[in-house]
Amino acid sequence: MPTPRREHLLDTAEQLFYRDGFHATGIDRIQAESGVAKTTLYKHFQSKDALILAVLERASTRIREELETRTAAQAGTGIQRILALFEDLHSICEENDFNGCLFNNAAAEFMYSNPAIRTLAGEHMRWMQAFLERLLEEEGFSTDKALVLLPMYEGLLTLARVQDSSVAIERTLDALVTLLAP
Amino acid sequence: MPTPRREHLLDTAEQLFYRDGFHATGIDRIQAESGVAKTTLYKHFQSKDALILAVLERASTRIREELETRTAAQAGTGIQRILALFEDLHSICEENDFNGCLFNNAAAEFMYSNPAIRTLAGEHMRWMQAFLERLLEEEGFSTDKALVLLPMYEGLLTLARVQDSSVAIERTLDALVTLLAP
DNA sequence: GCAAAAAGAAACAGATCTGTACACCTCAAT
DNA sequence: ATTGAGGTGTACAGATCTGTTTCTTTTTGC
Secondary structure (H helix, E strand, O other): OOOHHHHHHHHHHHHHHHHHOOOOOOHHHHHHHHOOOHHHHHHHOOOHHHHHHHHHHHHHHHHHHHHHHHHHHOOOOHHHHHHHHHHHHHHHHOOOOOOOOHHHHHHHHHOOOOHHHHHHHHHHHHHHHHHHHHHHHHOOOOHHHHHHHHHHHHHHHHHHHHOOOHHHHHHHHHHHHHHOOO | OOOHHHHHHHHHHHHHHHHHOOOOOOHHHHHHHHOOOHHHHHHHOOOHHHHHHHHHHHHHHHHHHHHHHHHHHOOOOHHHHHHHHHHHHHHHHOOOOOOOOHHHHHHHHHOOOOHHHHHHHHHHHHHHHHHHHHHHHHOOOOHHHHHHHHHHHHHHHHHHHHOOOHHHHHHHHHHHHHHOOO
16 A cells, blocks of 8 residues: 555645646755655655656556546547547646646656656657547547647647637637548 | 847857756856856846846747748748648757747746746747738638647647657648648 | 946855755554 | 654755855947
């Protein structure tokens, strides 16, 4: 079973890293916000970078599981599931402390300074791509189209950060219908 | 005329901010790399945040001018110009020290800590949108489609950071032909 | 040639950062 | 009852960060 303190530390760290950024969030802040002693923090994670990696790894597996179970529970064709995925962006972008895509943000801050983080972000994106390919296959579409859907999805997350993107999401849904027409 | 030191400082700062991130790049580093004395730096820019804003403002106007002049010089229909814009991503993503979209990165790091920076990023994106709308209008297309093109463009810049996106760019070009078919 | 403006060098203040050391506490299993 | 693992609290080391101060040097306009 996972130690509750460790899990709580990951919760606090993820929230702060996501909202304020990785370099801008100090260990002291995570310590103060979580209420867990600094000694305990460093007993669970050897360094800040190790904590960041742990946060990203946990977030990645959680998101994968969420997407898997949600689309499994959701009856409908592959294309309906894809559209639902993009419609979910509406609520995601209006969440409190929304700040785009966690993995995109991480990759931006550690592009050349921490290859492990960049790689992890890349793996998450590649999984997303494979996930979209699976949905497309169900419908008999060419899996190539996943290479268009993923940038659209990421791009909307990016745009929503600096402007109201509800209309952009709607227009993207229209475009998807055109794009995925047989 | 612009002071050469000031311009040189902006050059160095932009390169470092873009490659390594804003919080990760210290003033000392910019000072050392540029060879300009710290005193001079602070005589031209009141603070690091002011320097960041100046970097982003200059980059935004430069990119706008580049896009304007390039598409003006380029003969062809609006759709051909749009496709050329996306084809340019190939070389952009392979540039040395490529790290996605500068304004996307800035918005991520200062989303909740510096509204001015976030706003500036938003204005740049809105200009990009208006620019795409103009190209679409030339062709008689609905300007709504700019709200799809922009996320695709930004998304490709984001994806290219963590994986080879040359194929994704190609598939996006295919999709654009489908999407902009009459 | 000279005065004024711009730039340089280097030390420094004060805050913050990551990470460690050390002494103490709590509490469950043996 | 004791031991040992996990947790706490705090102080600290050492680096780095932004920004300032002080003094000297260089450049420039007249």
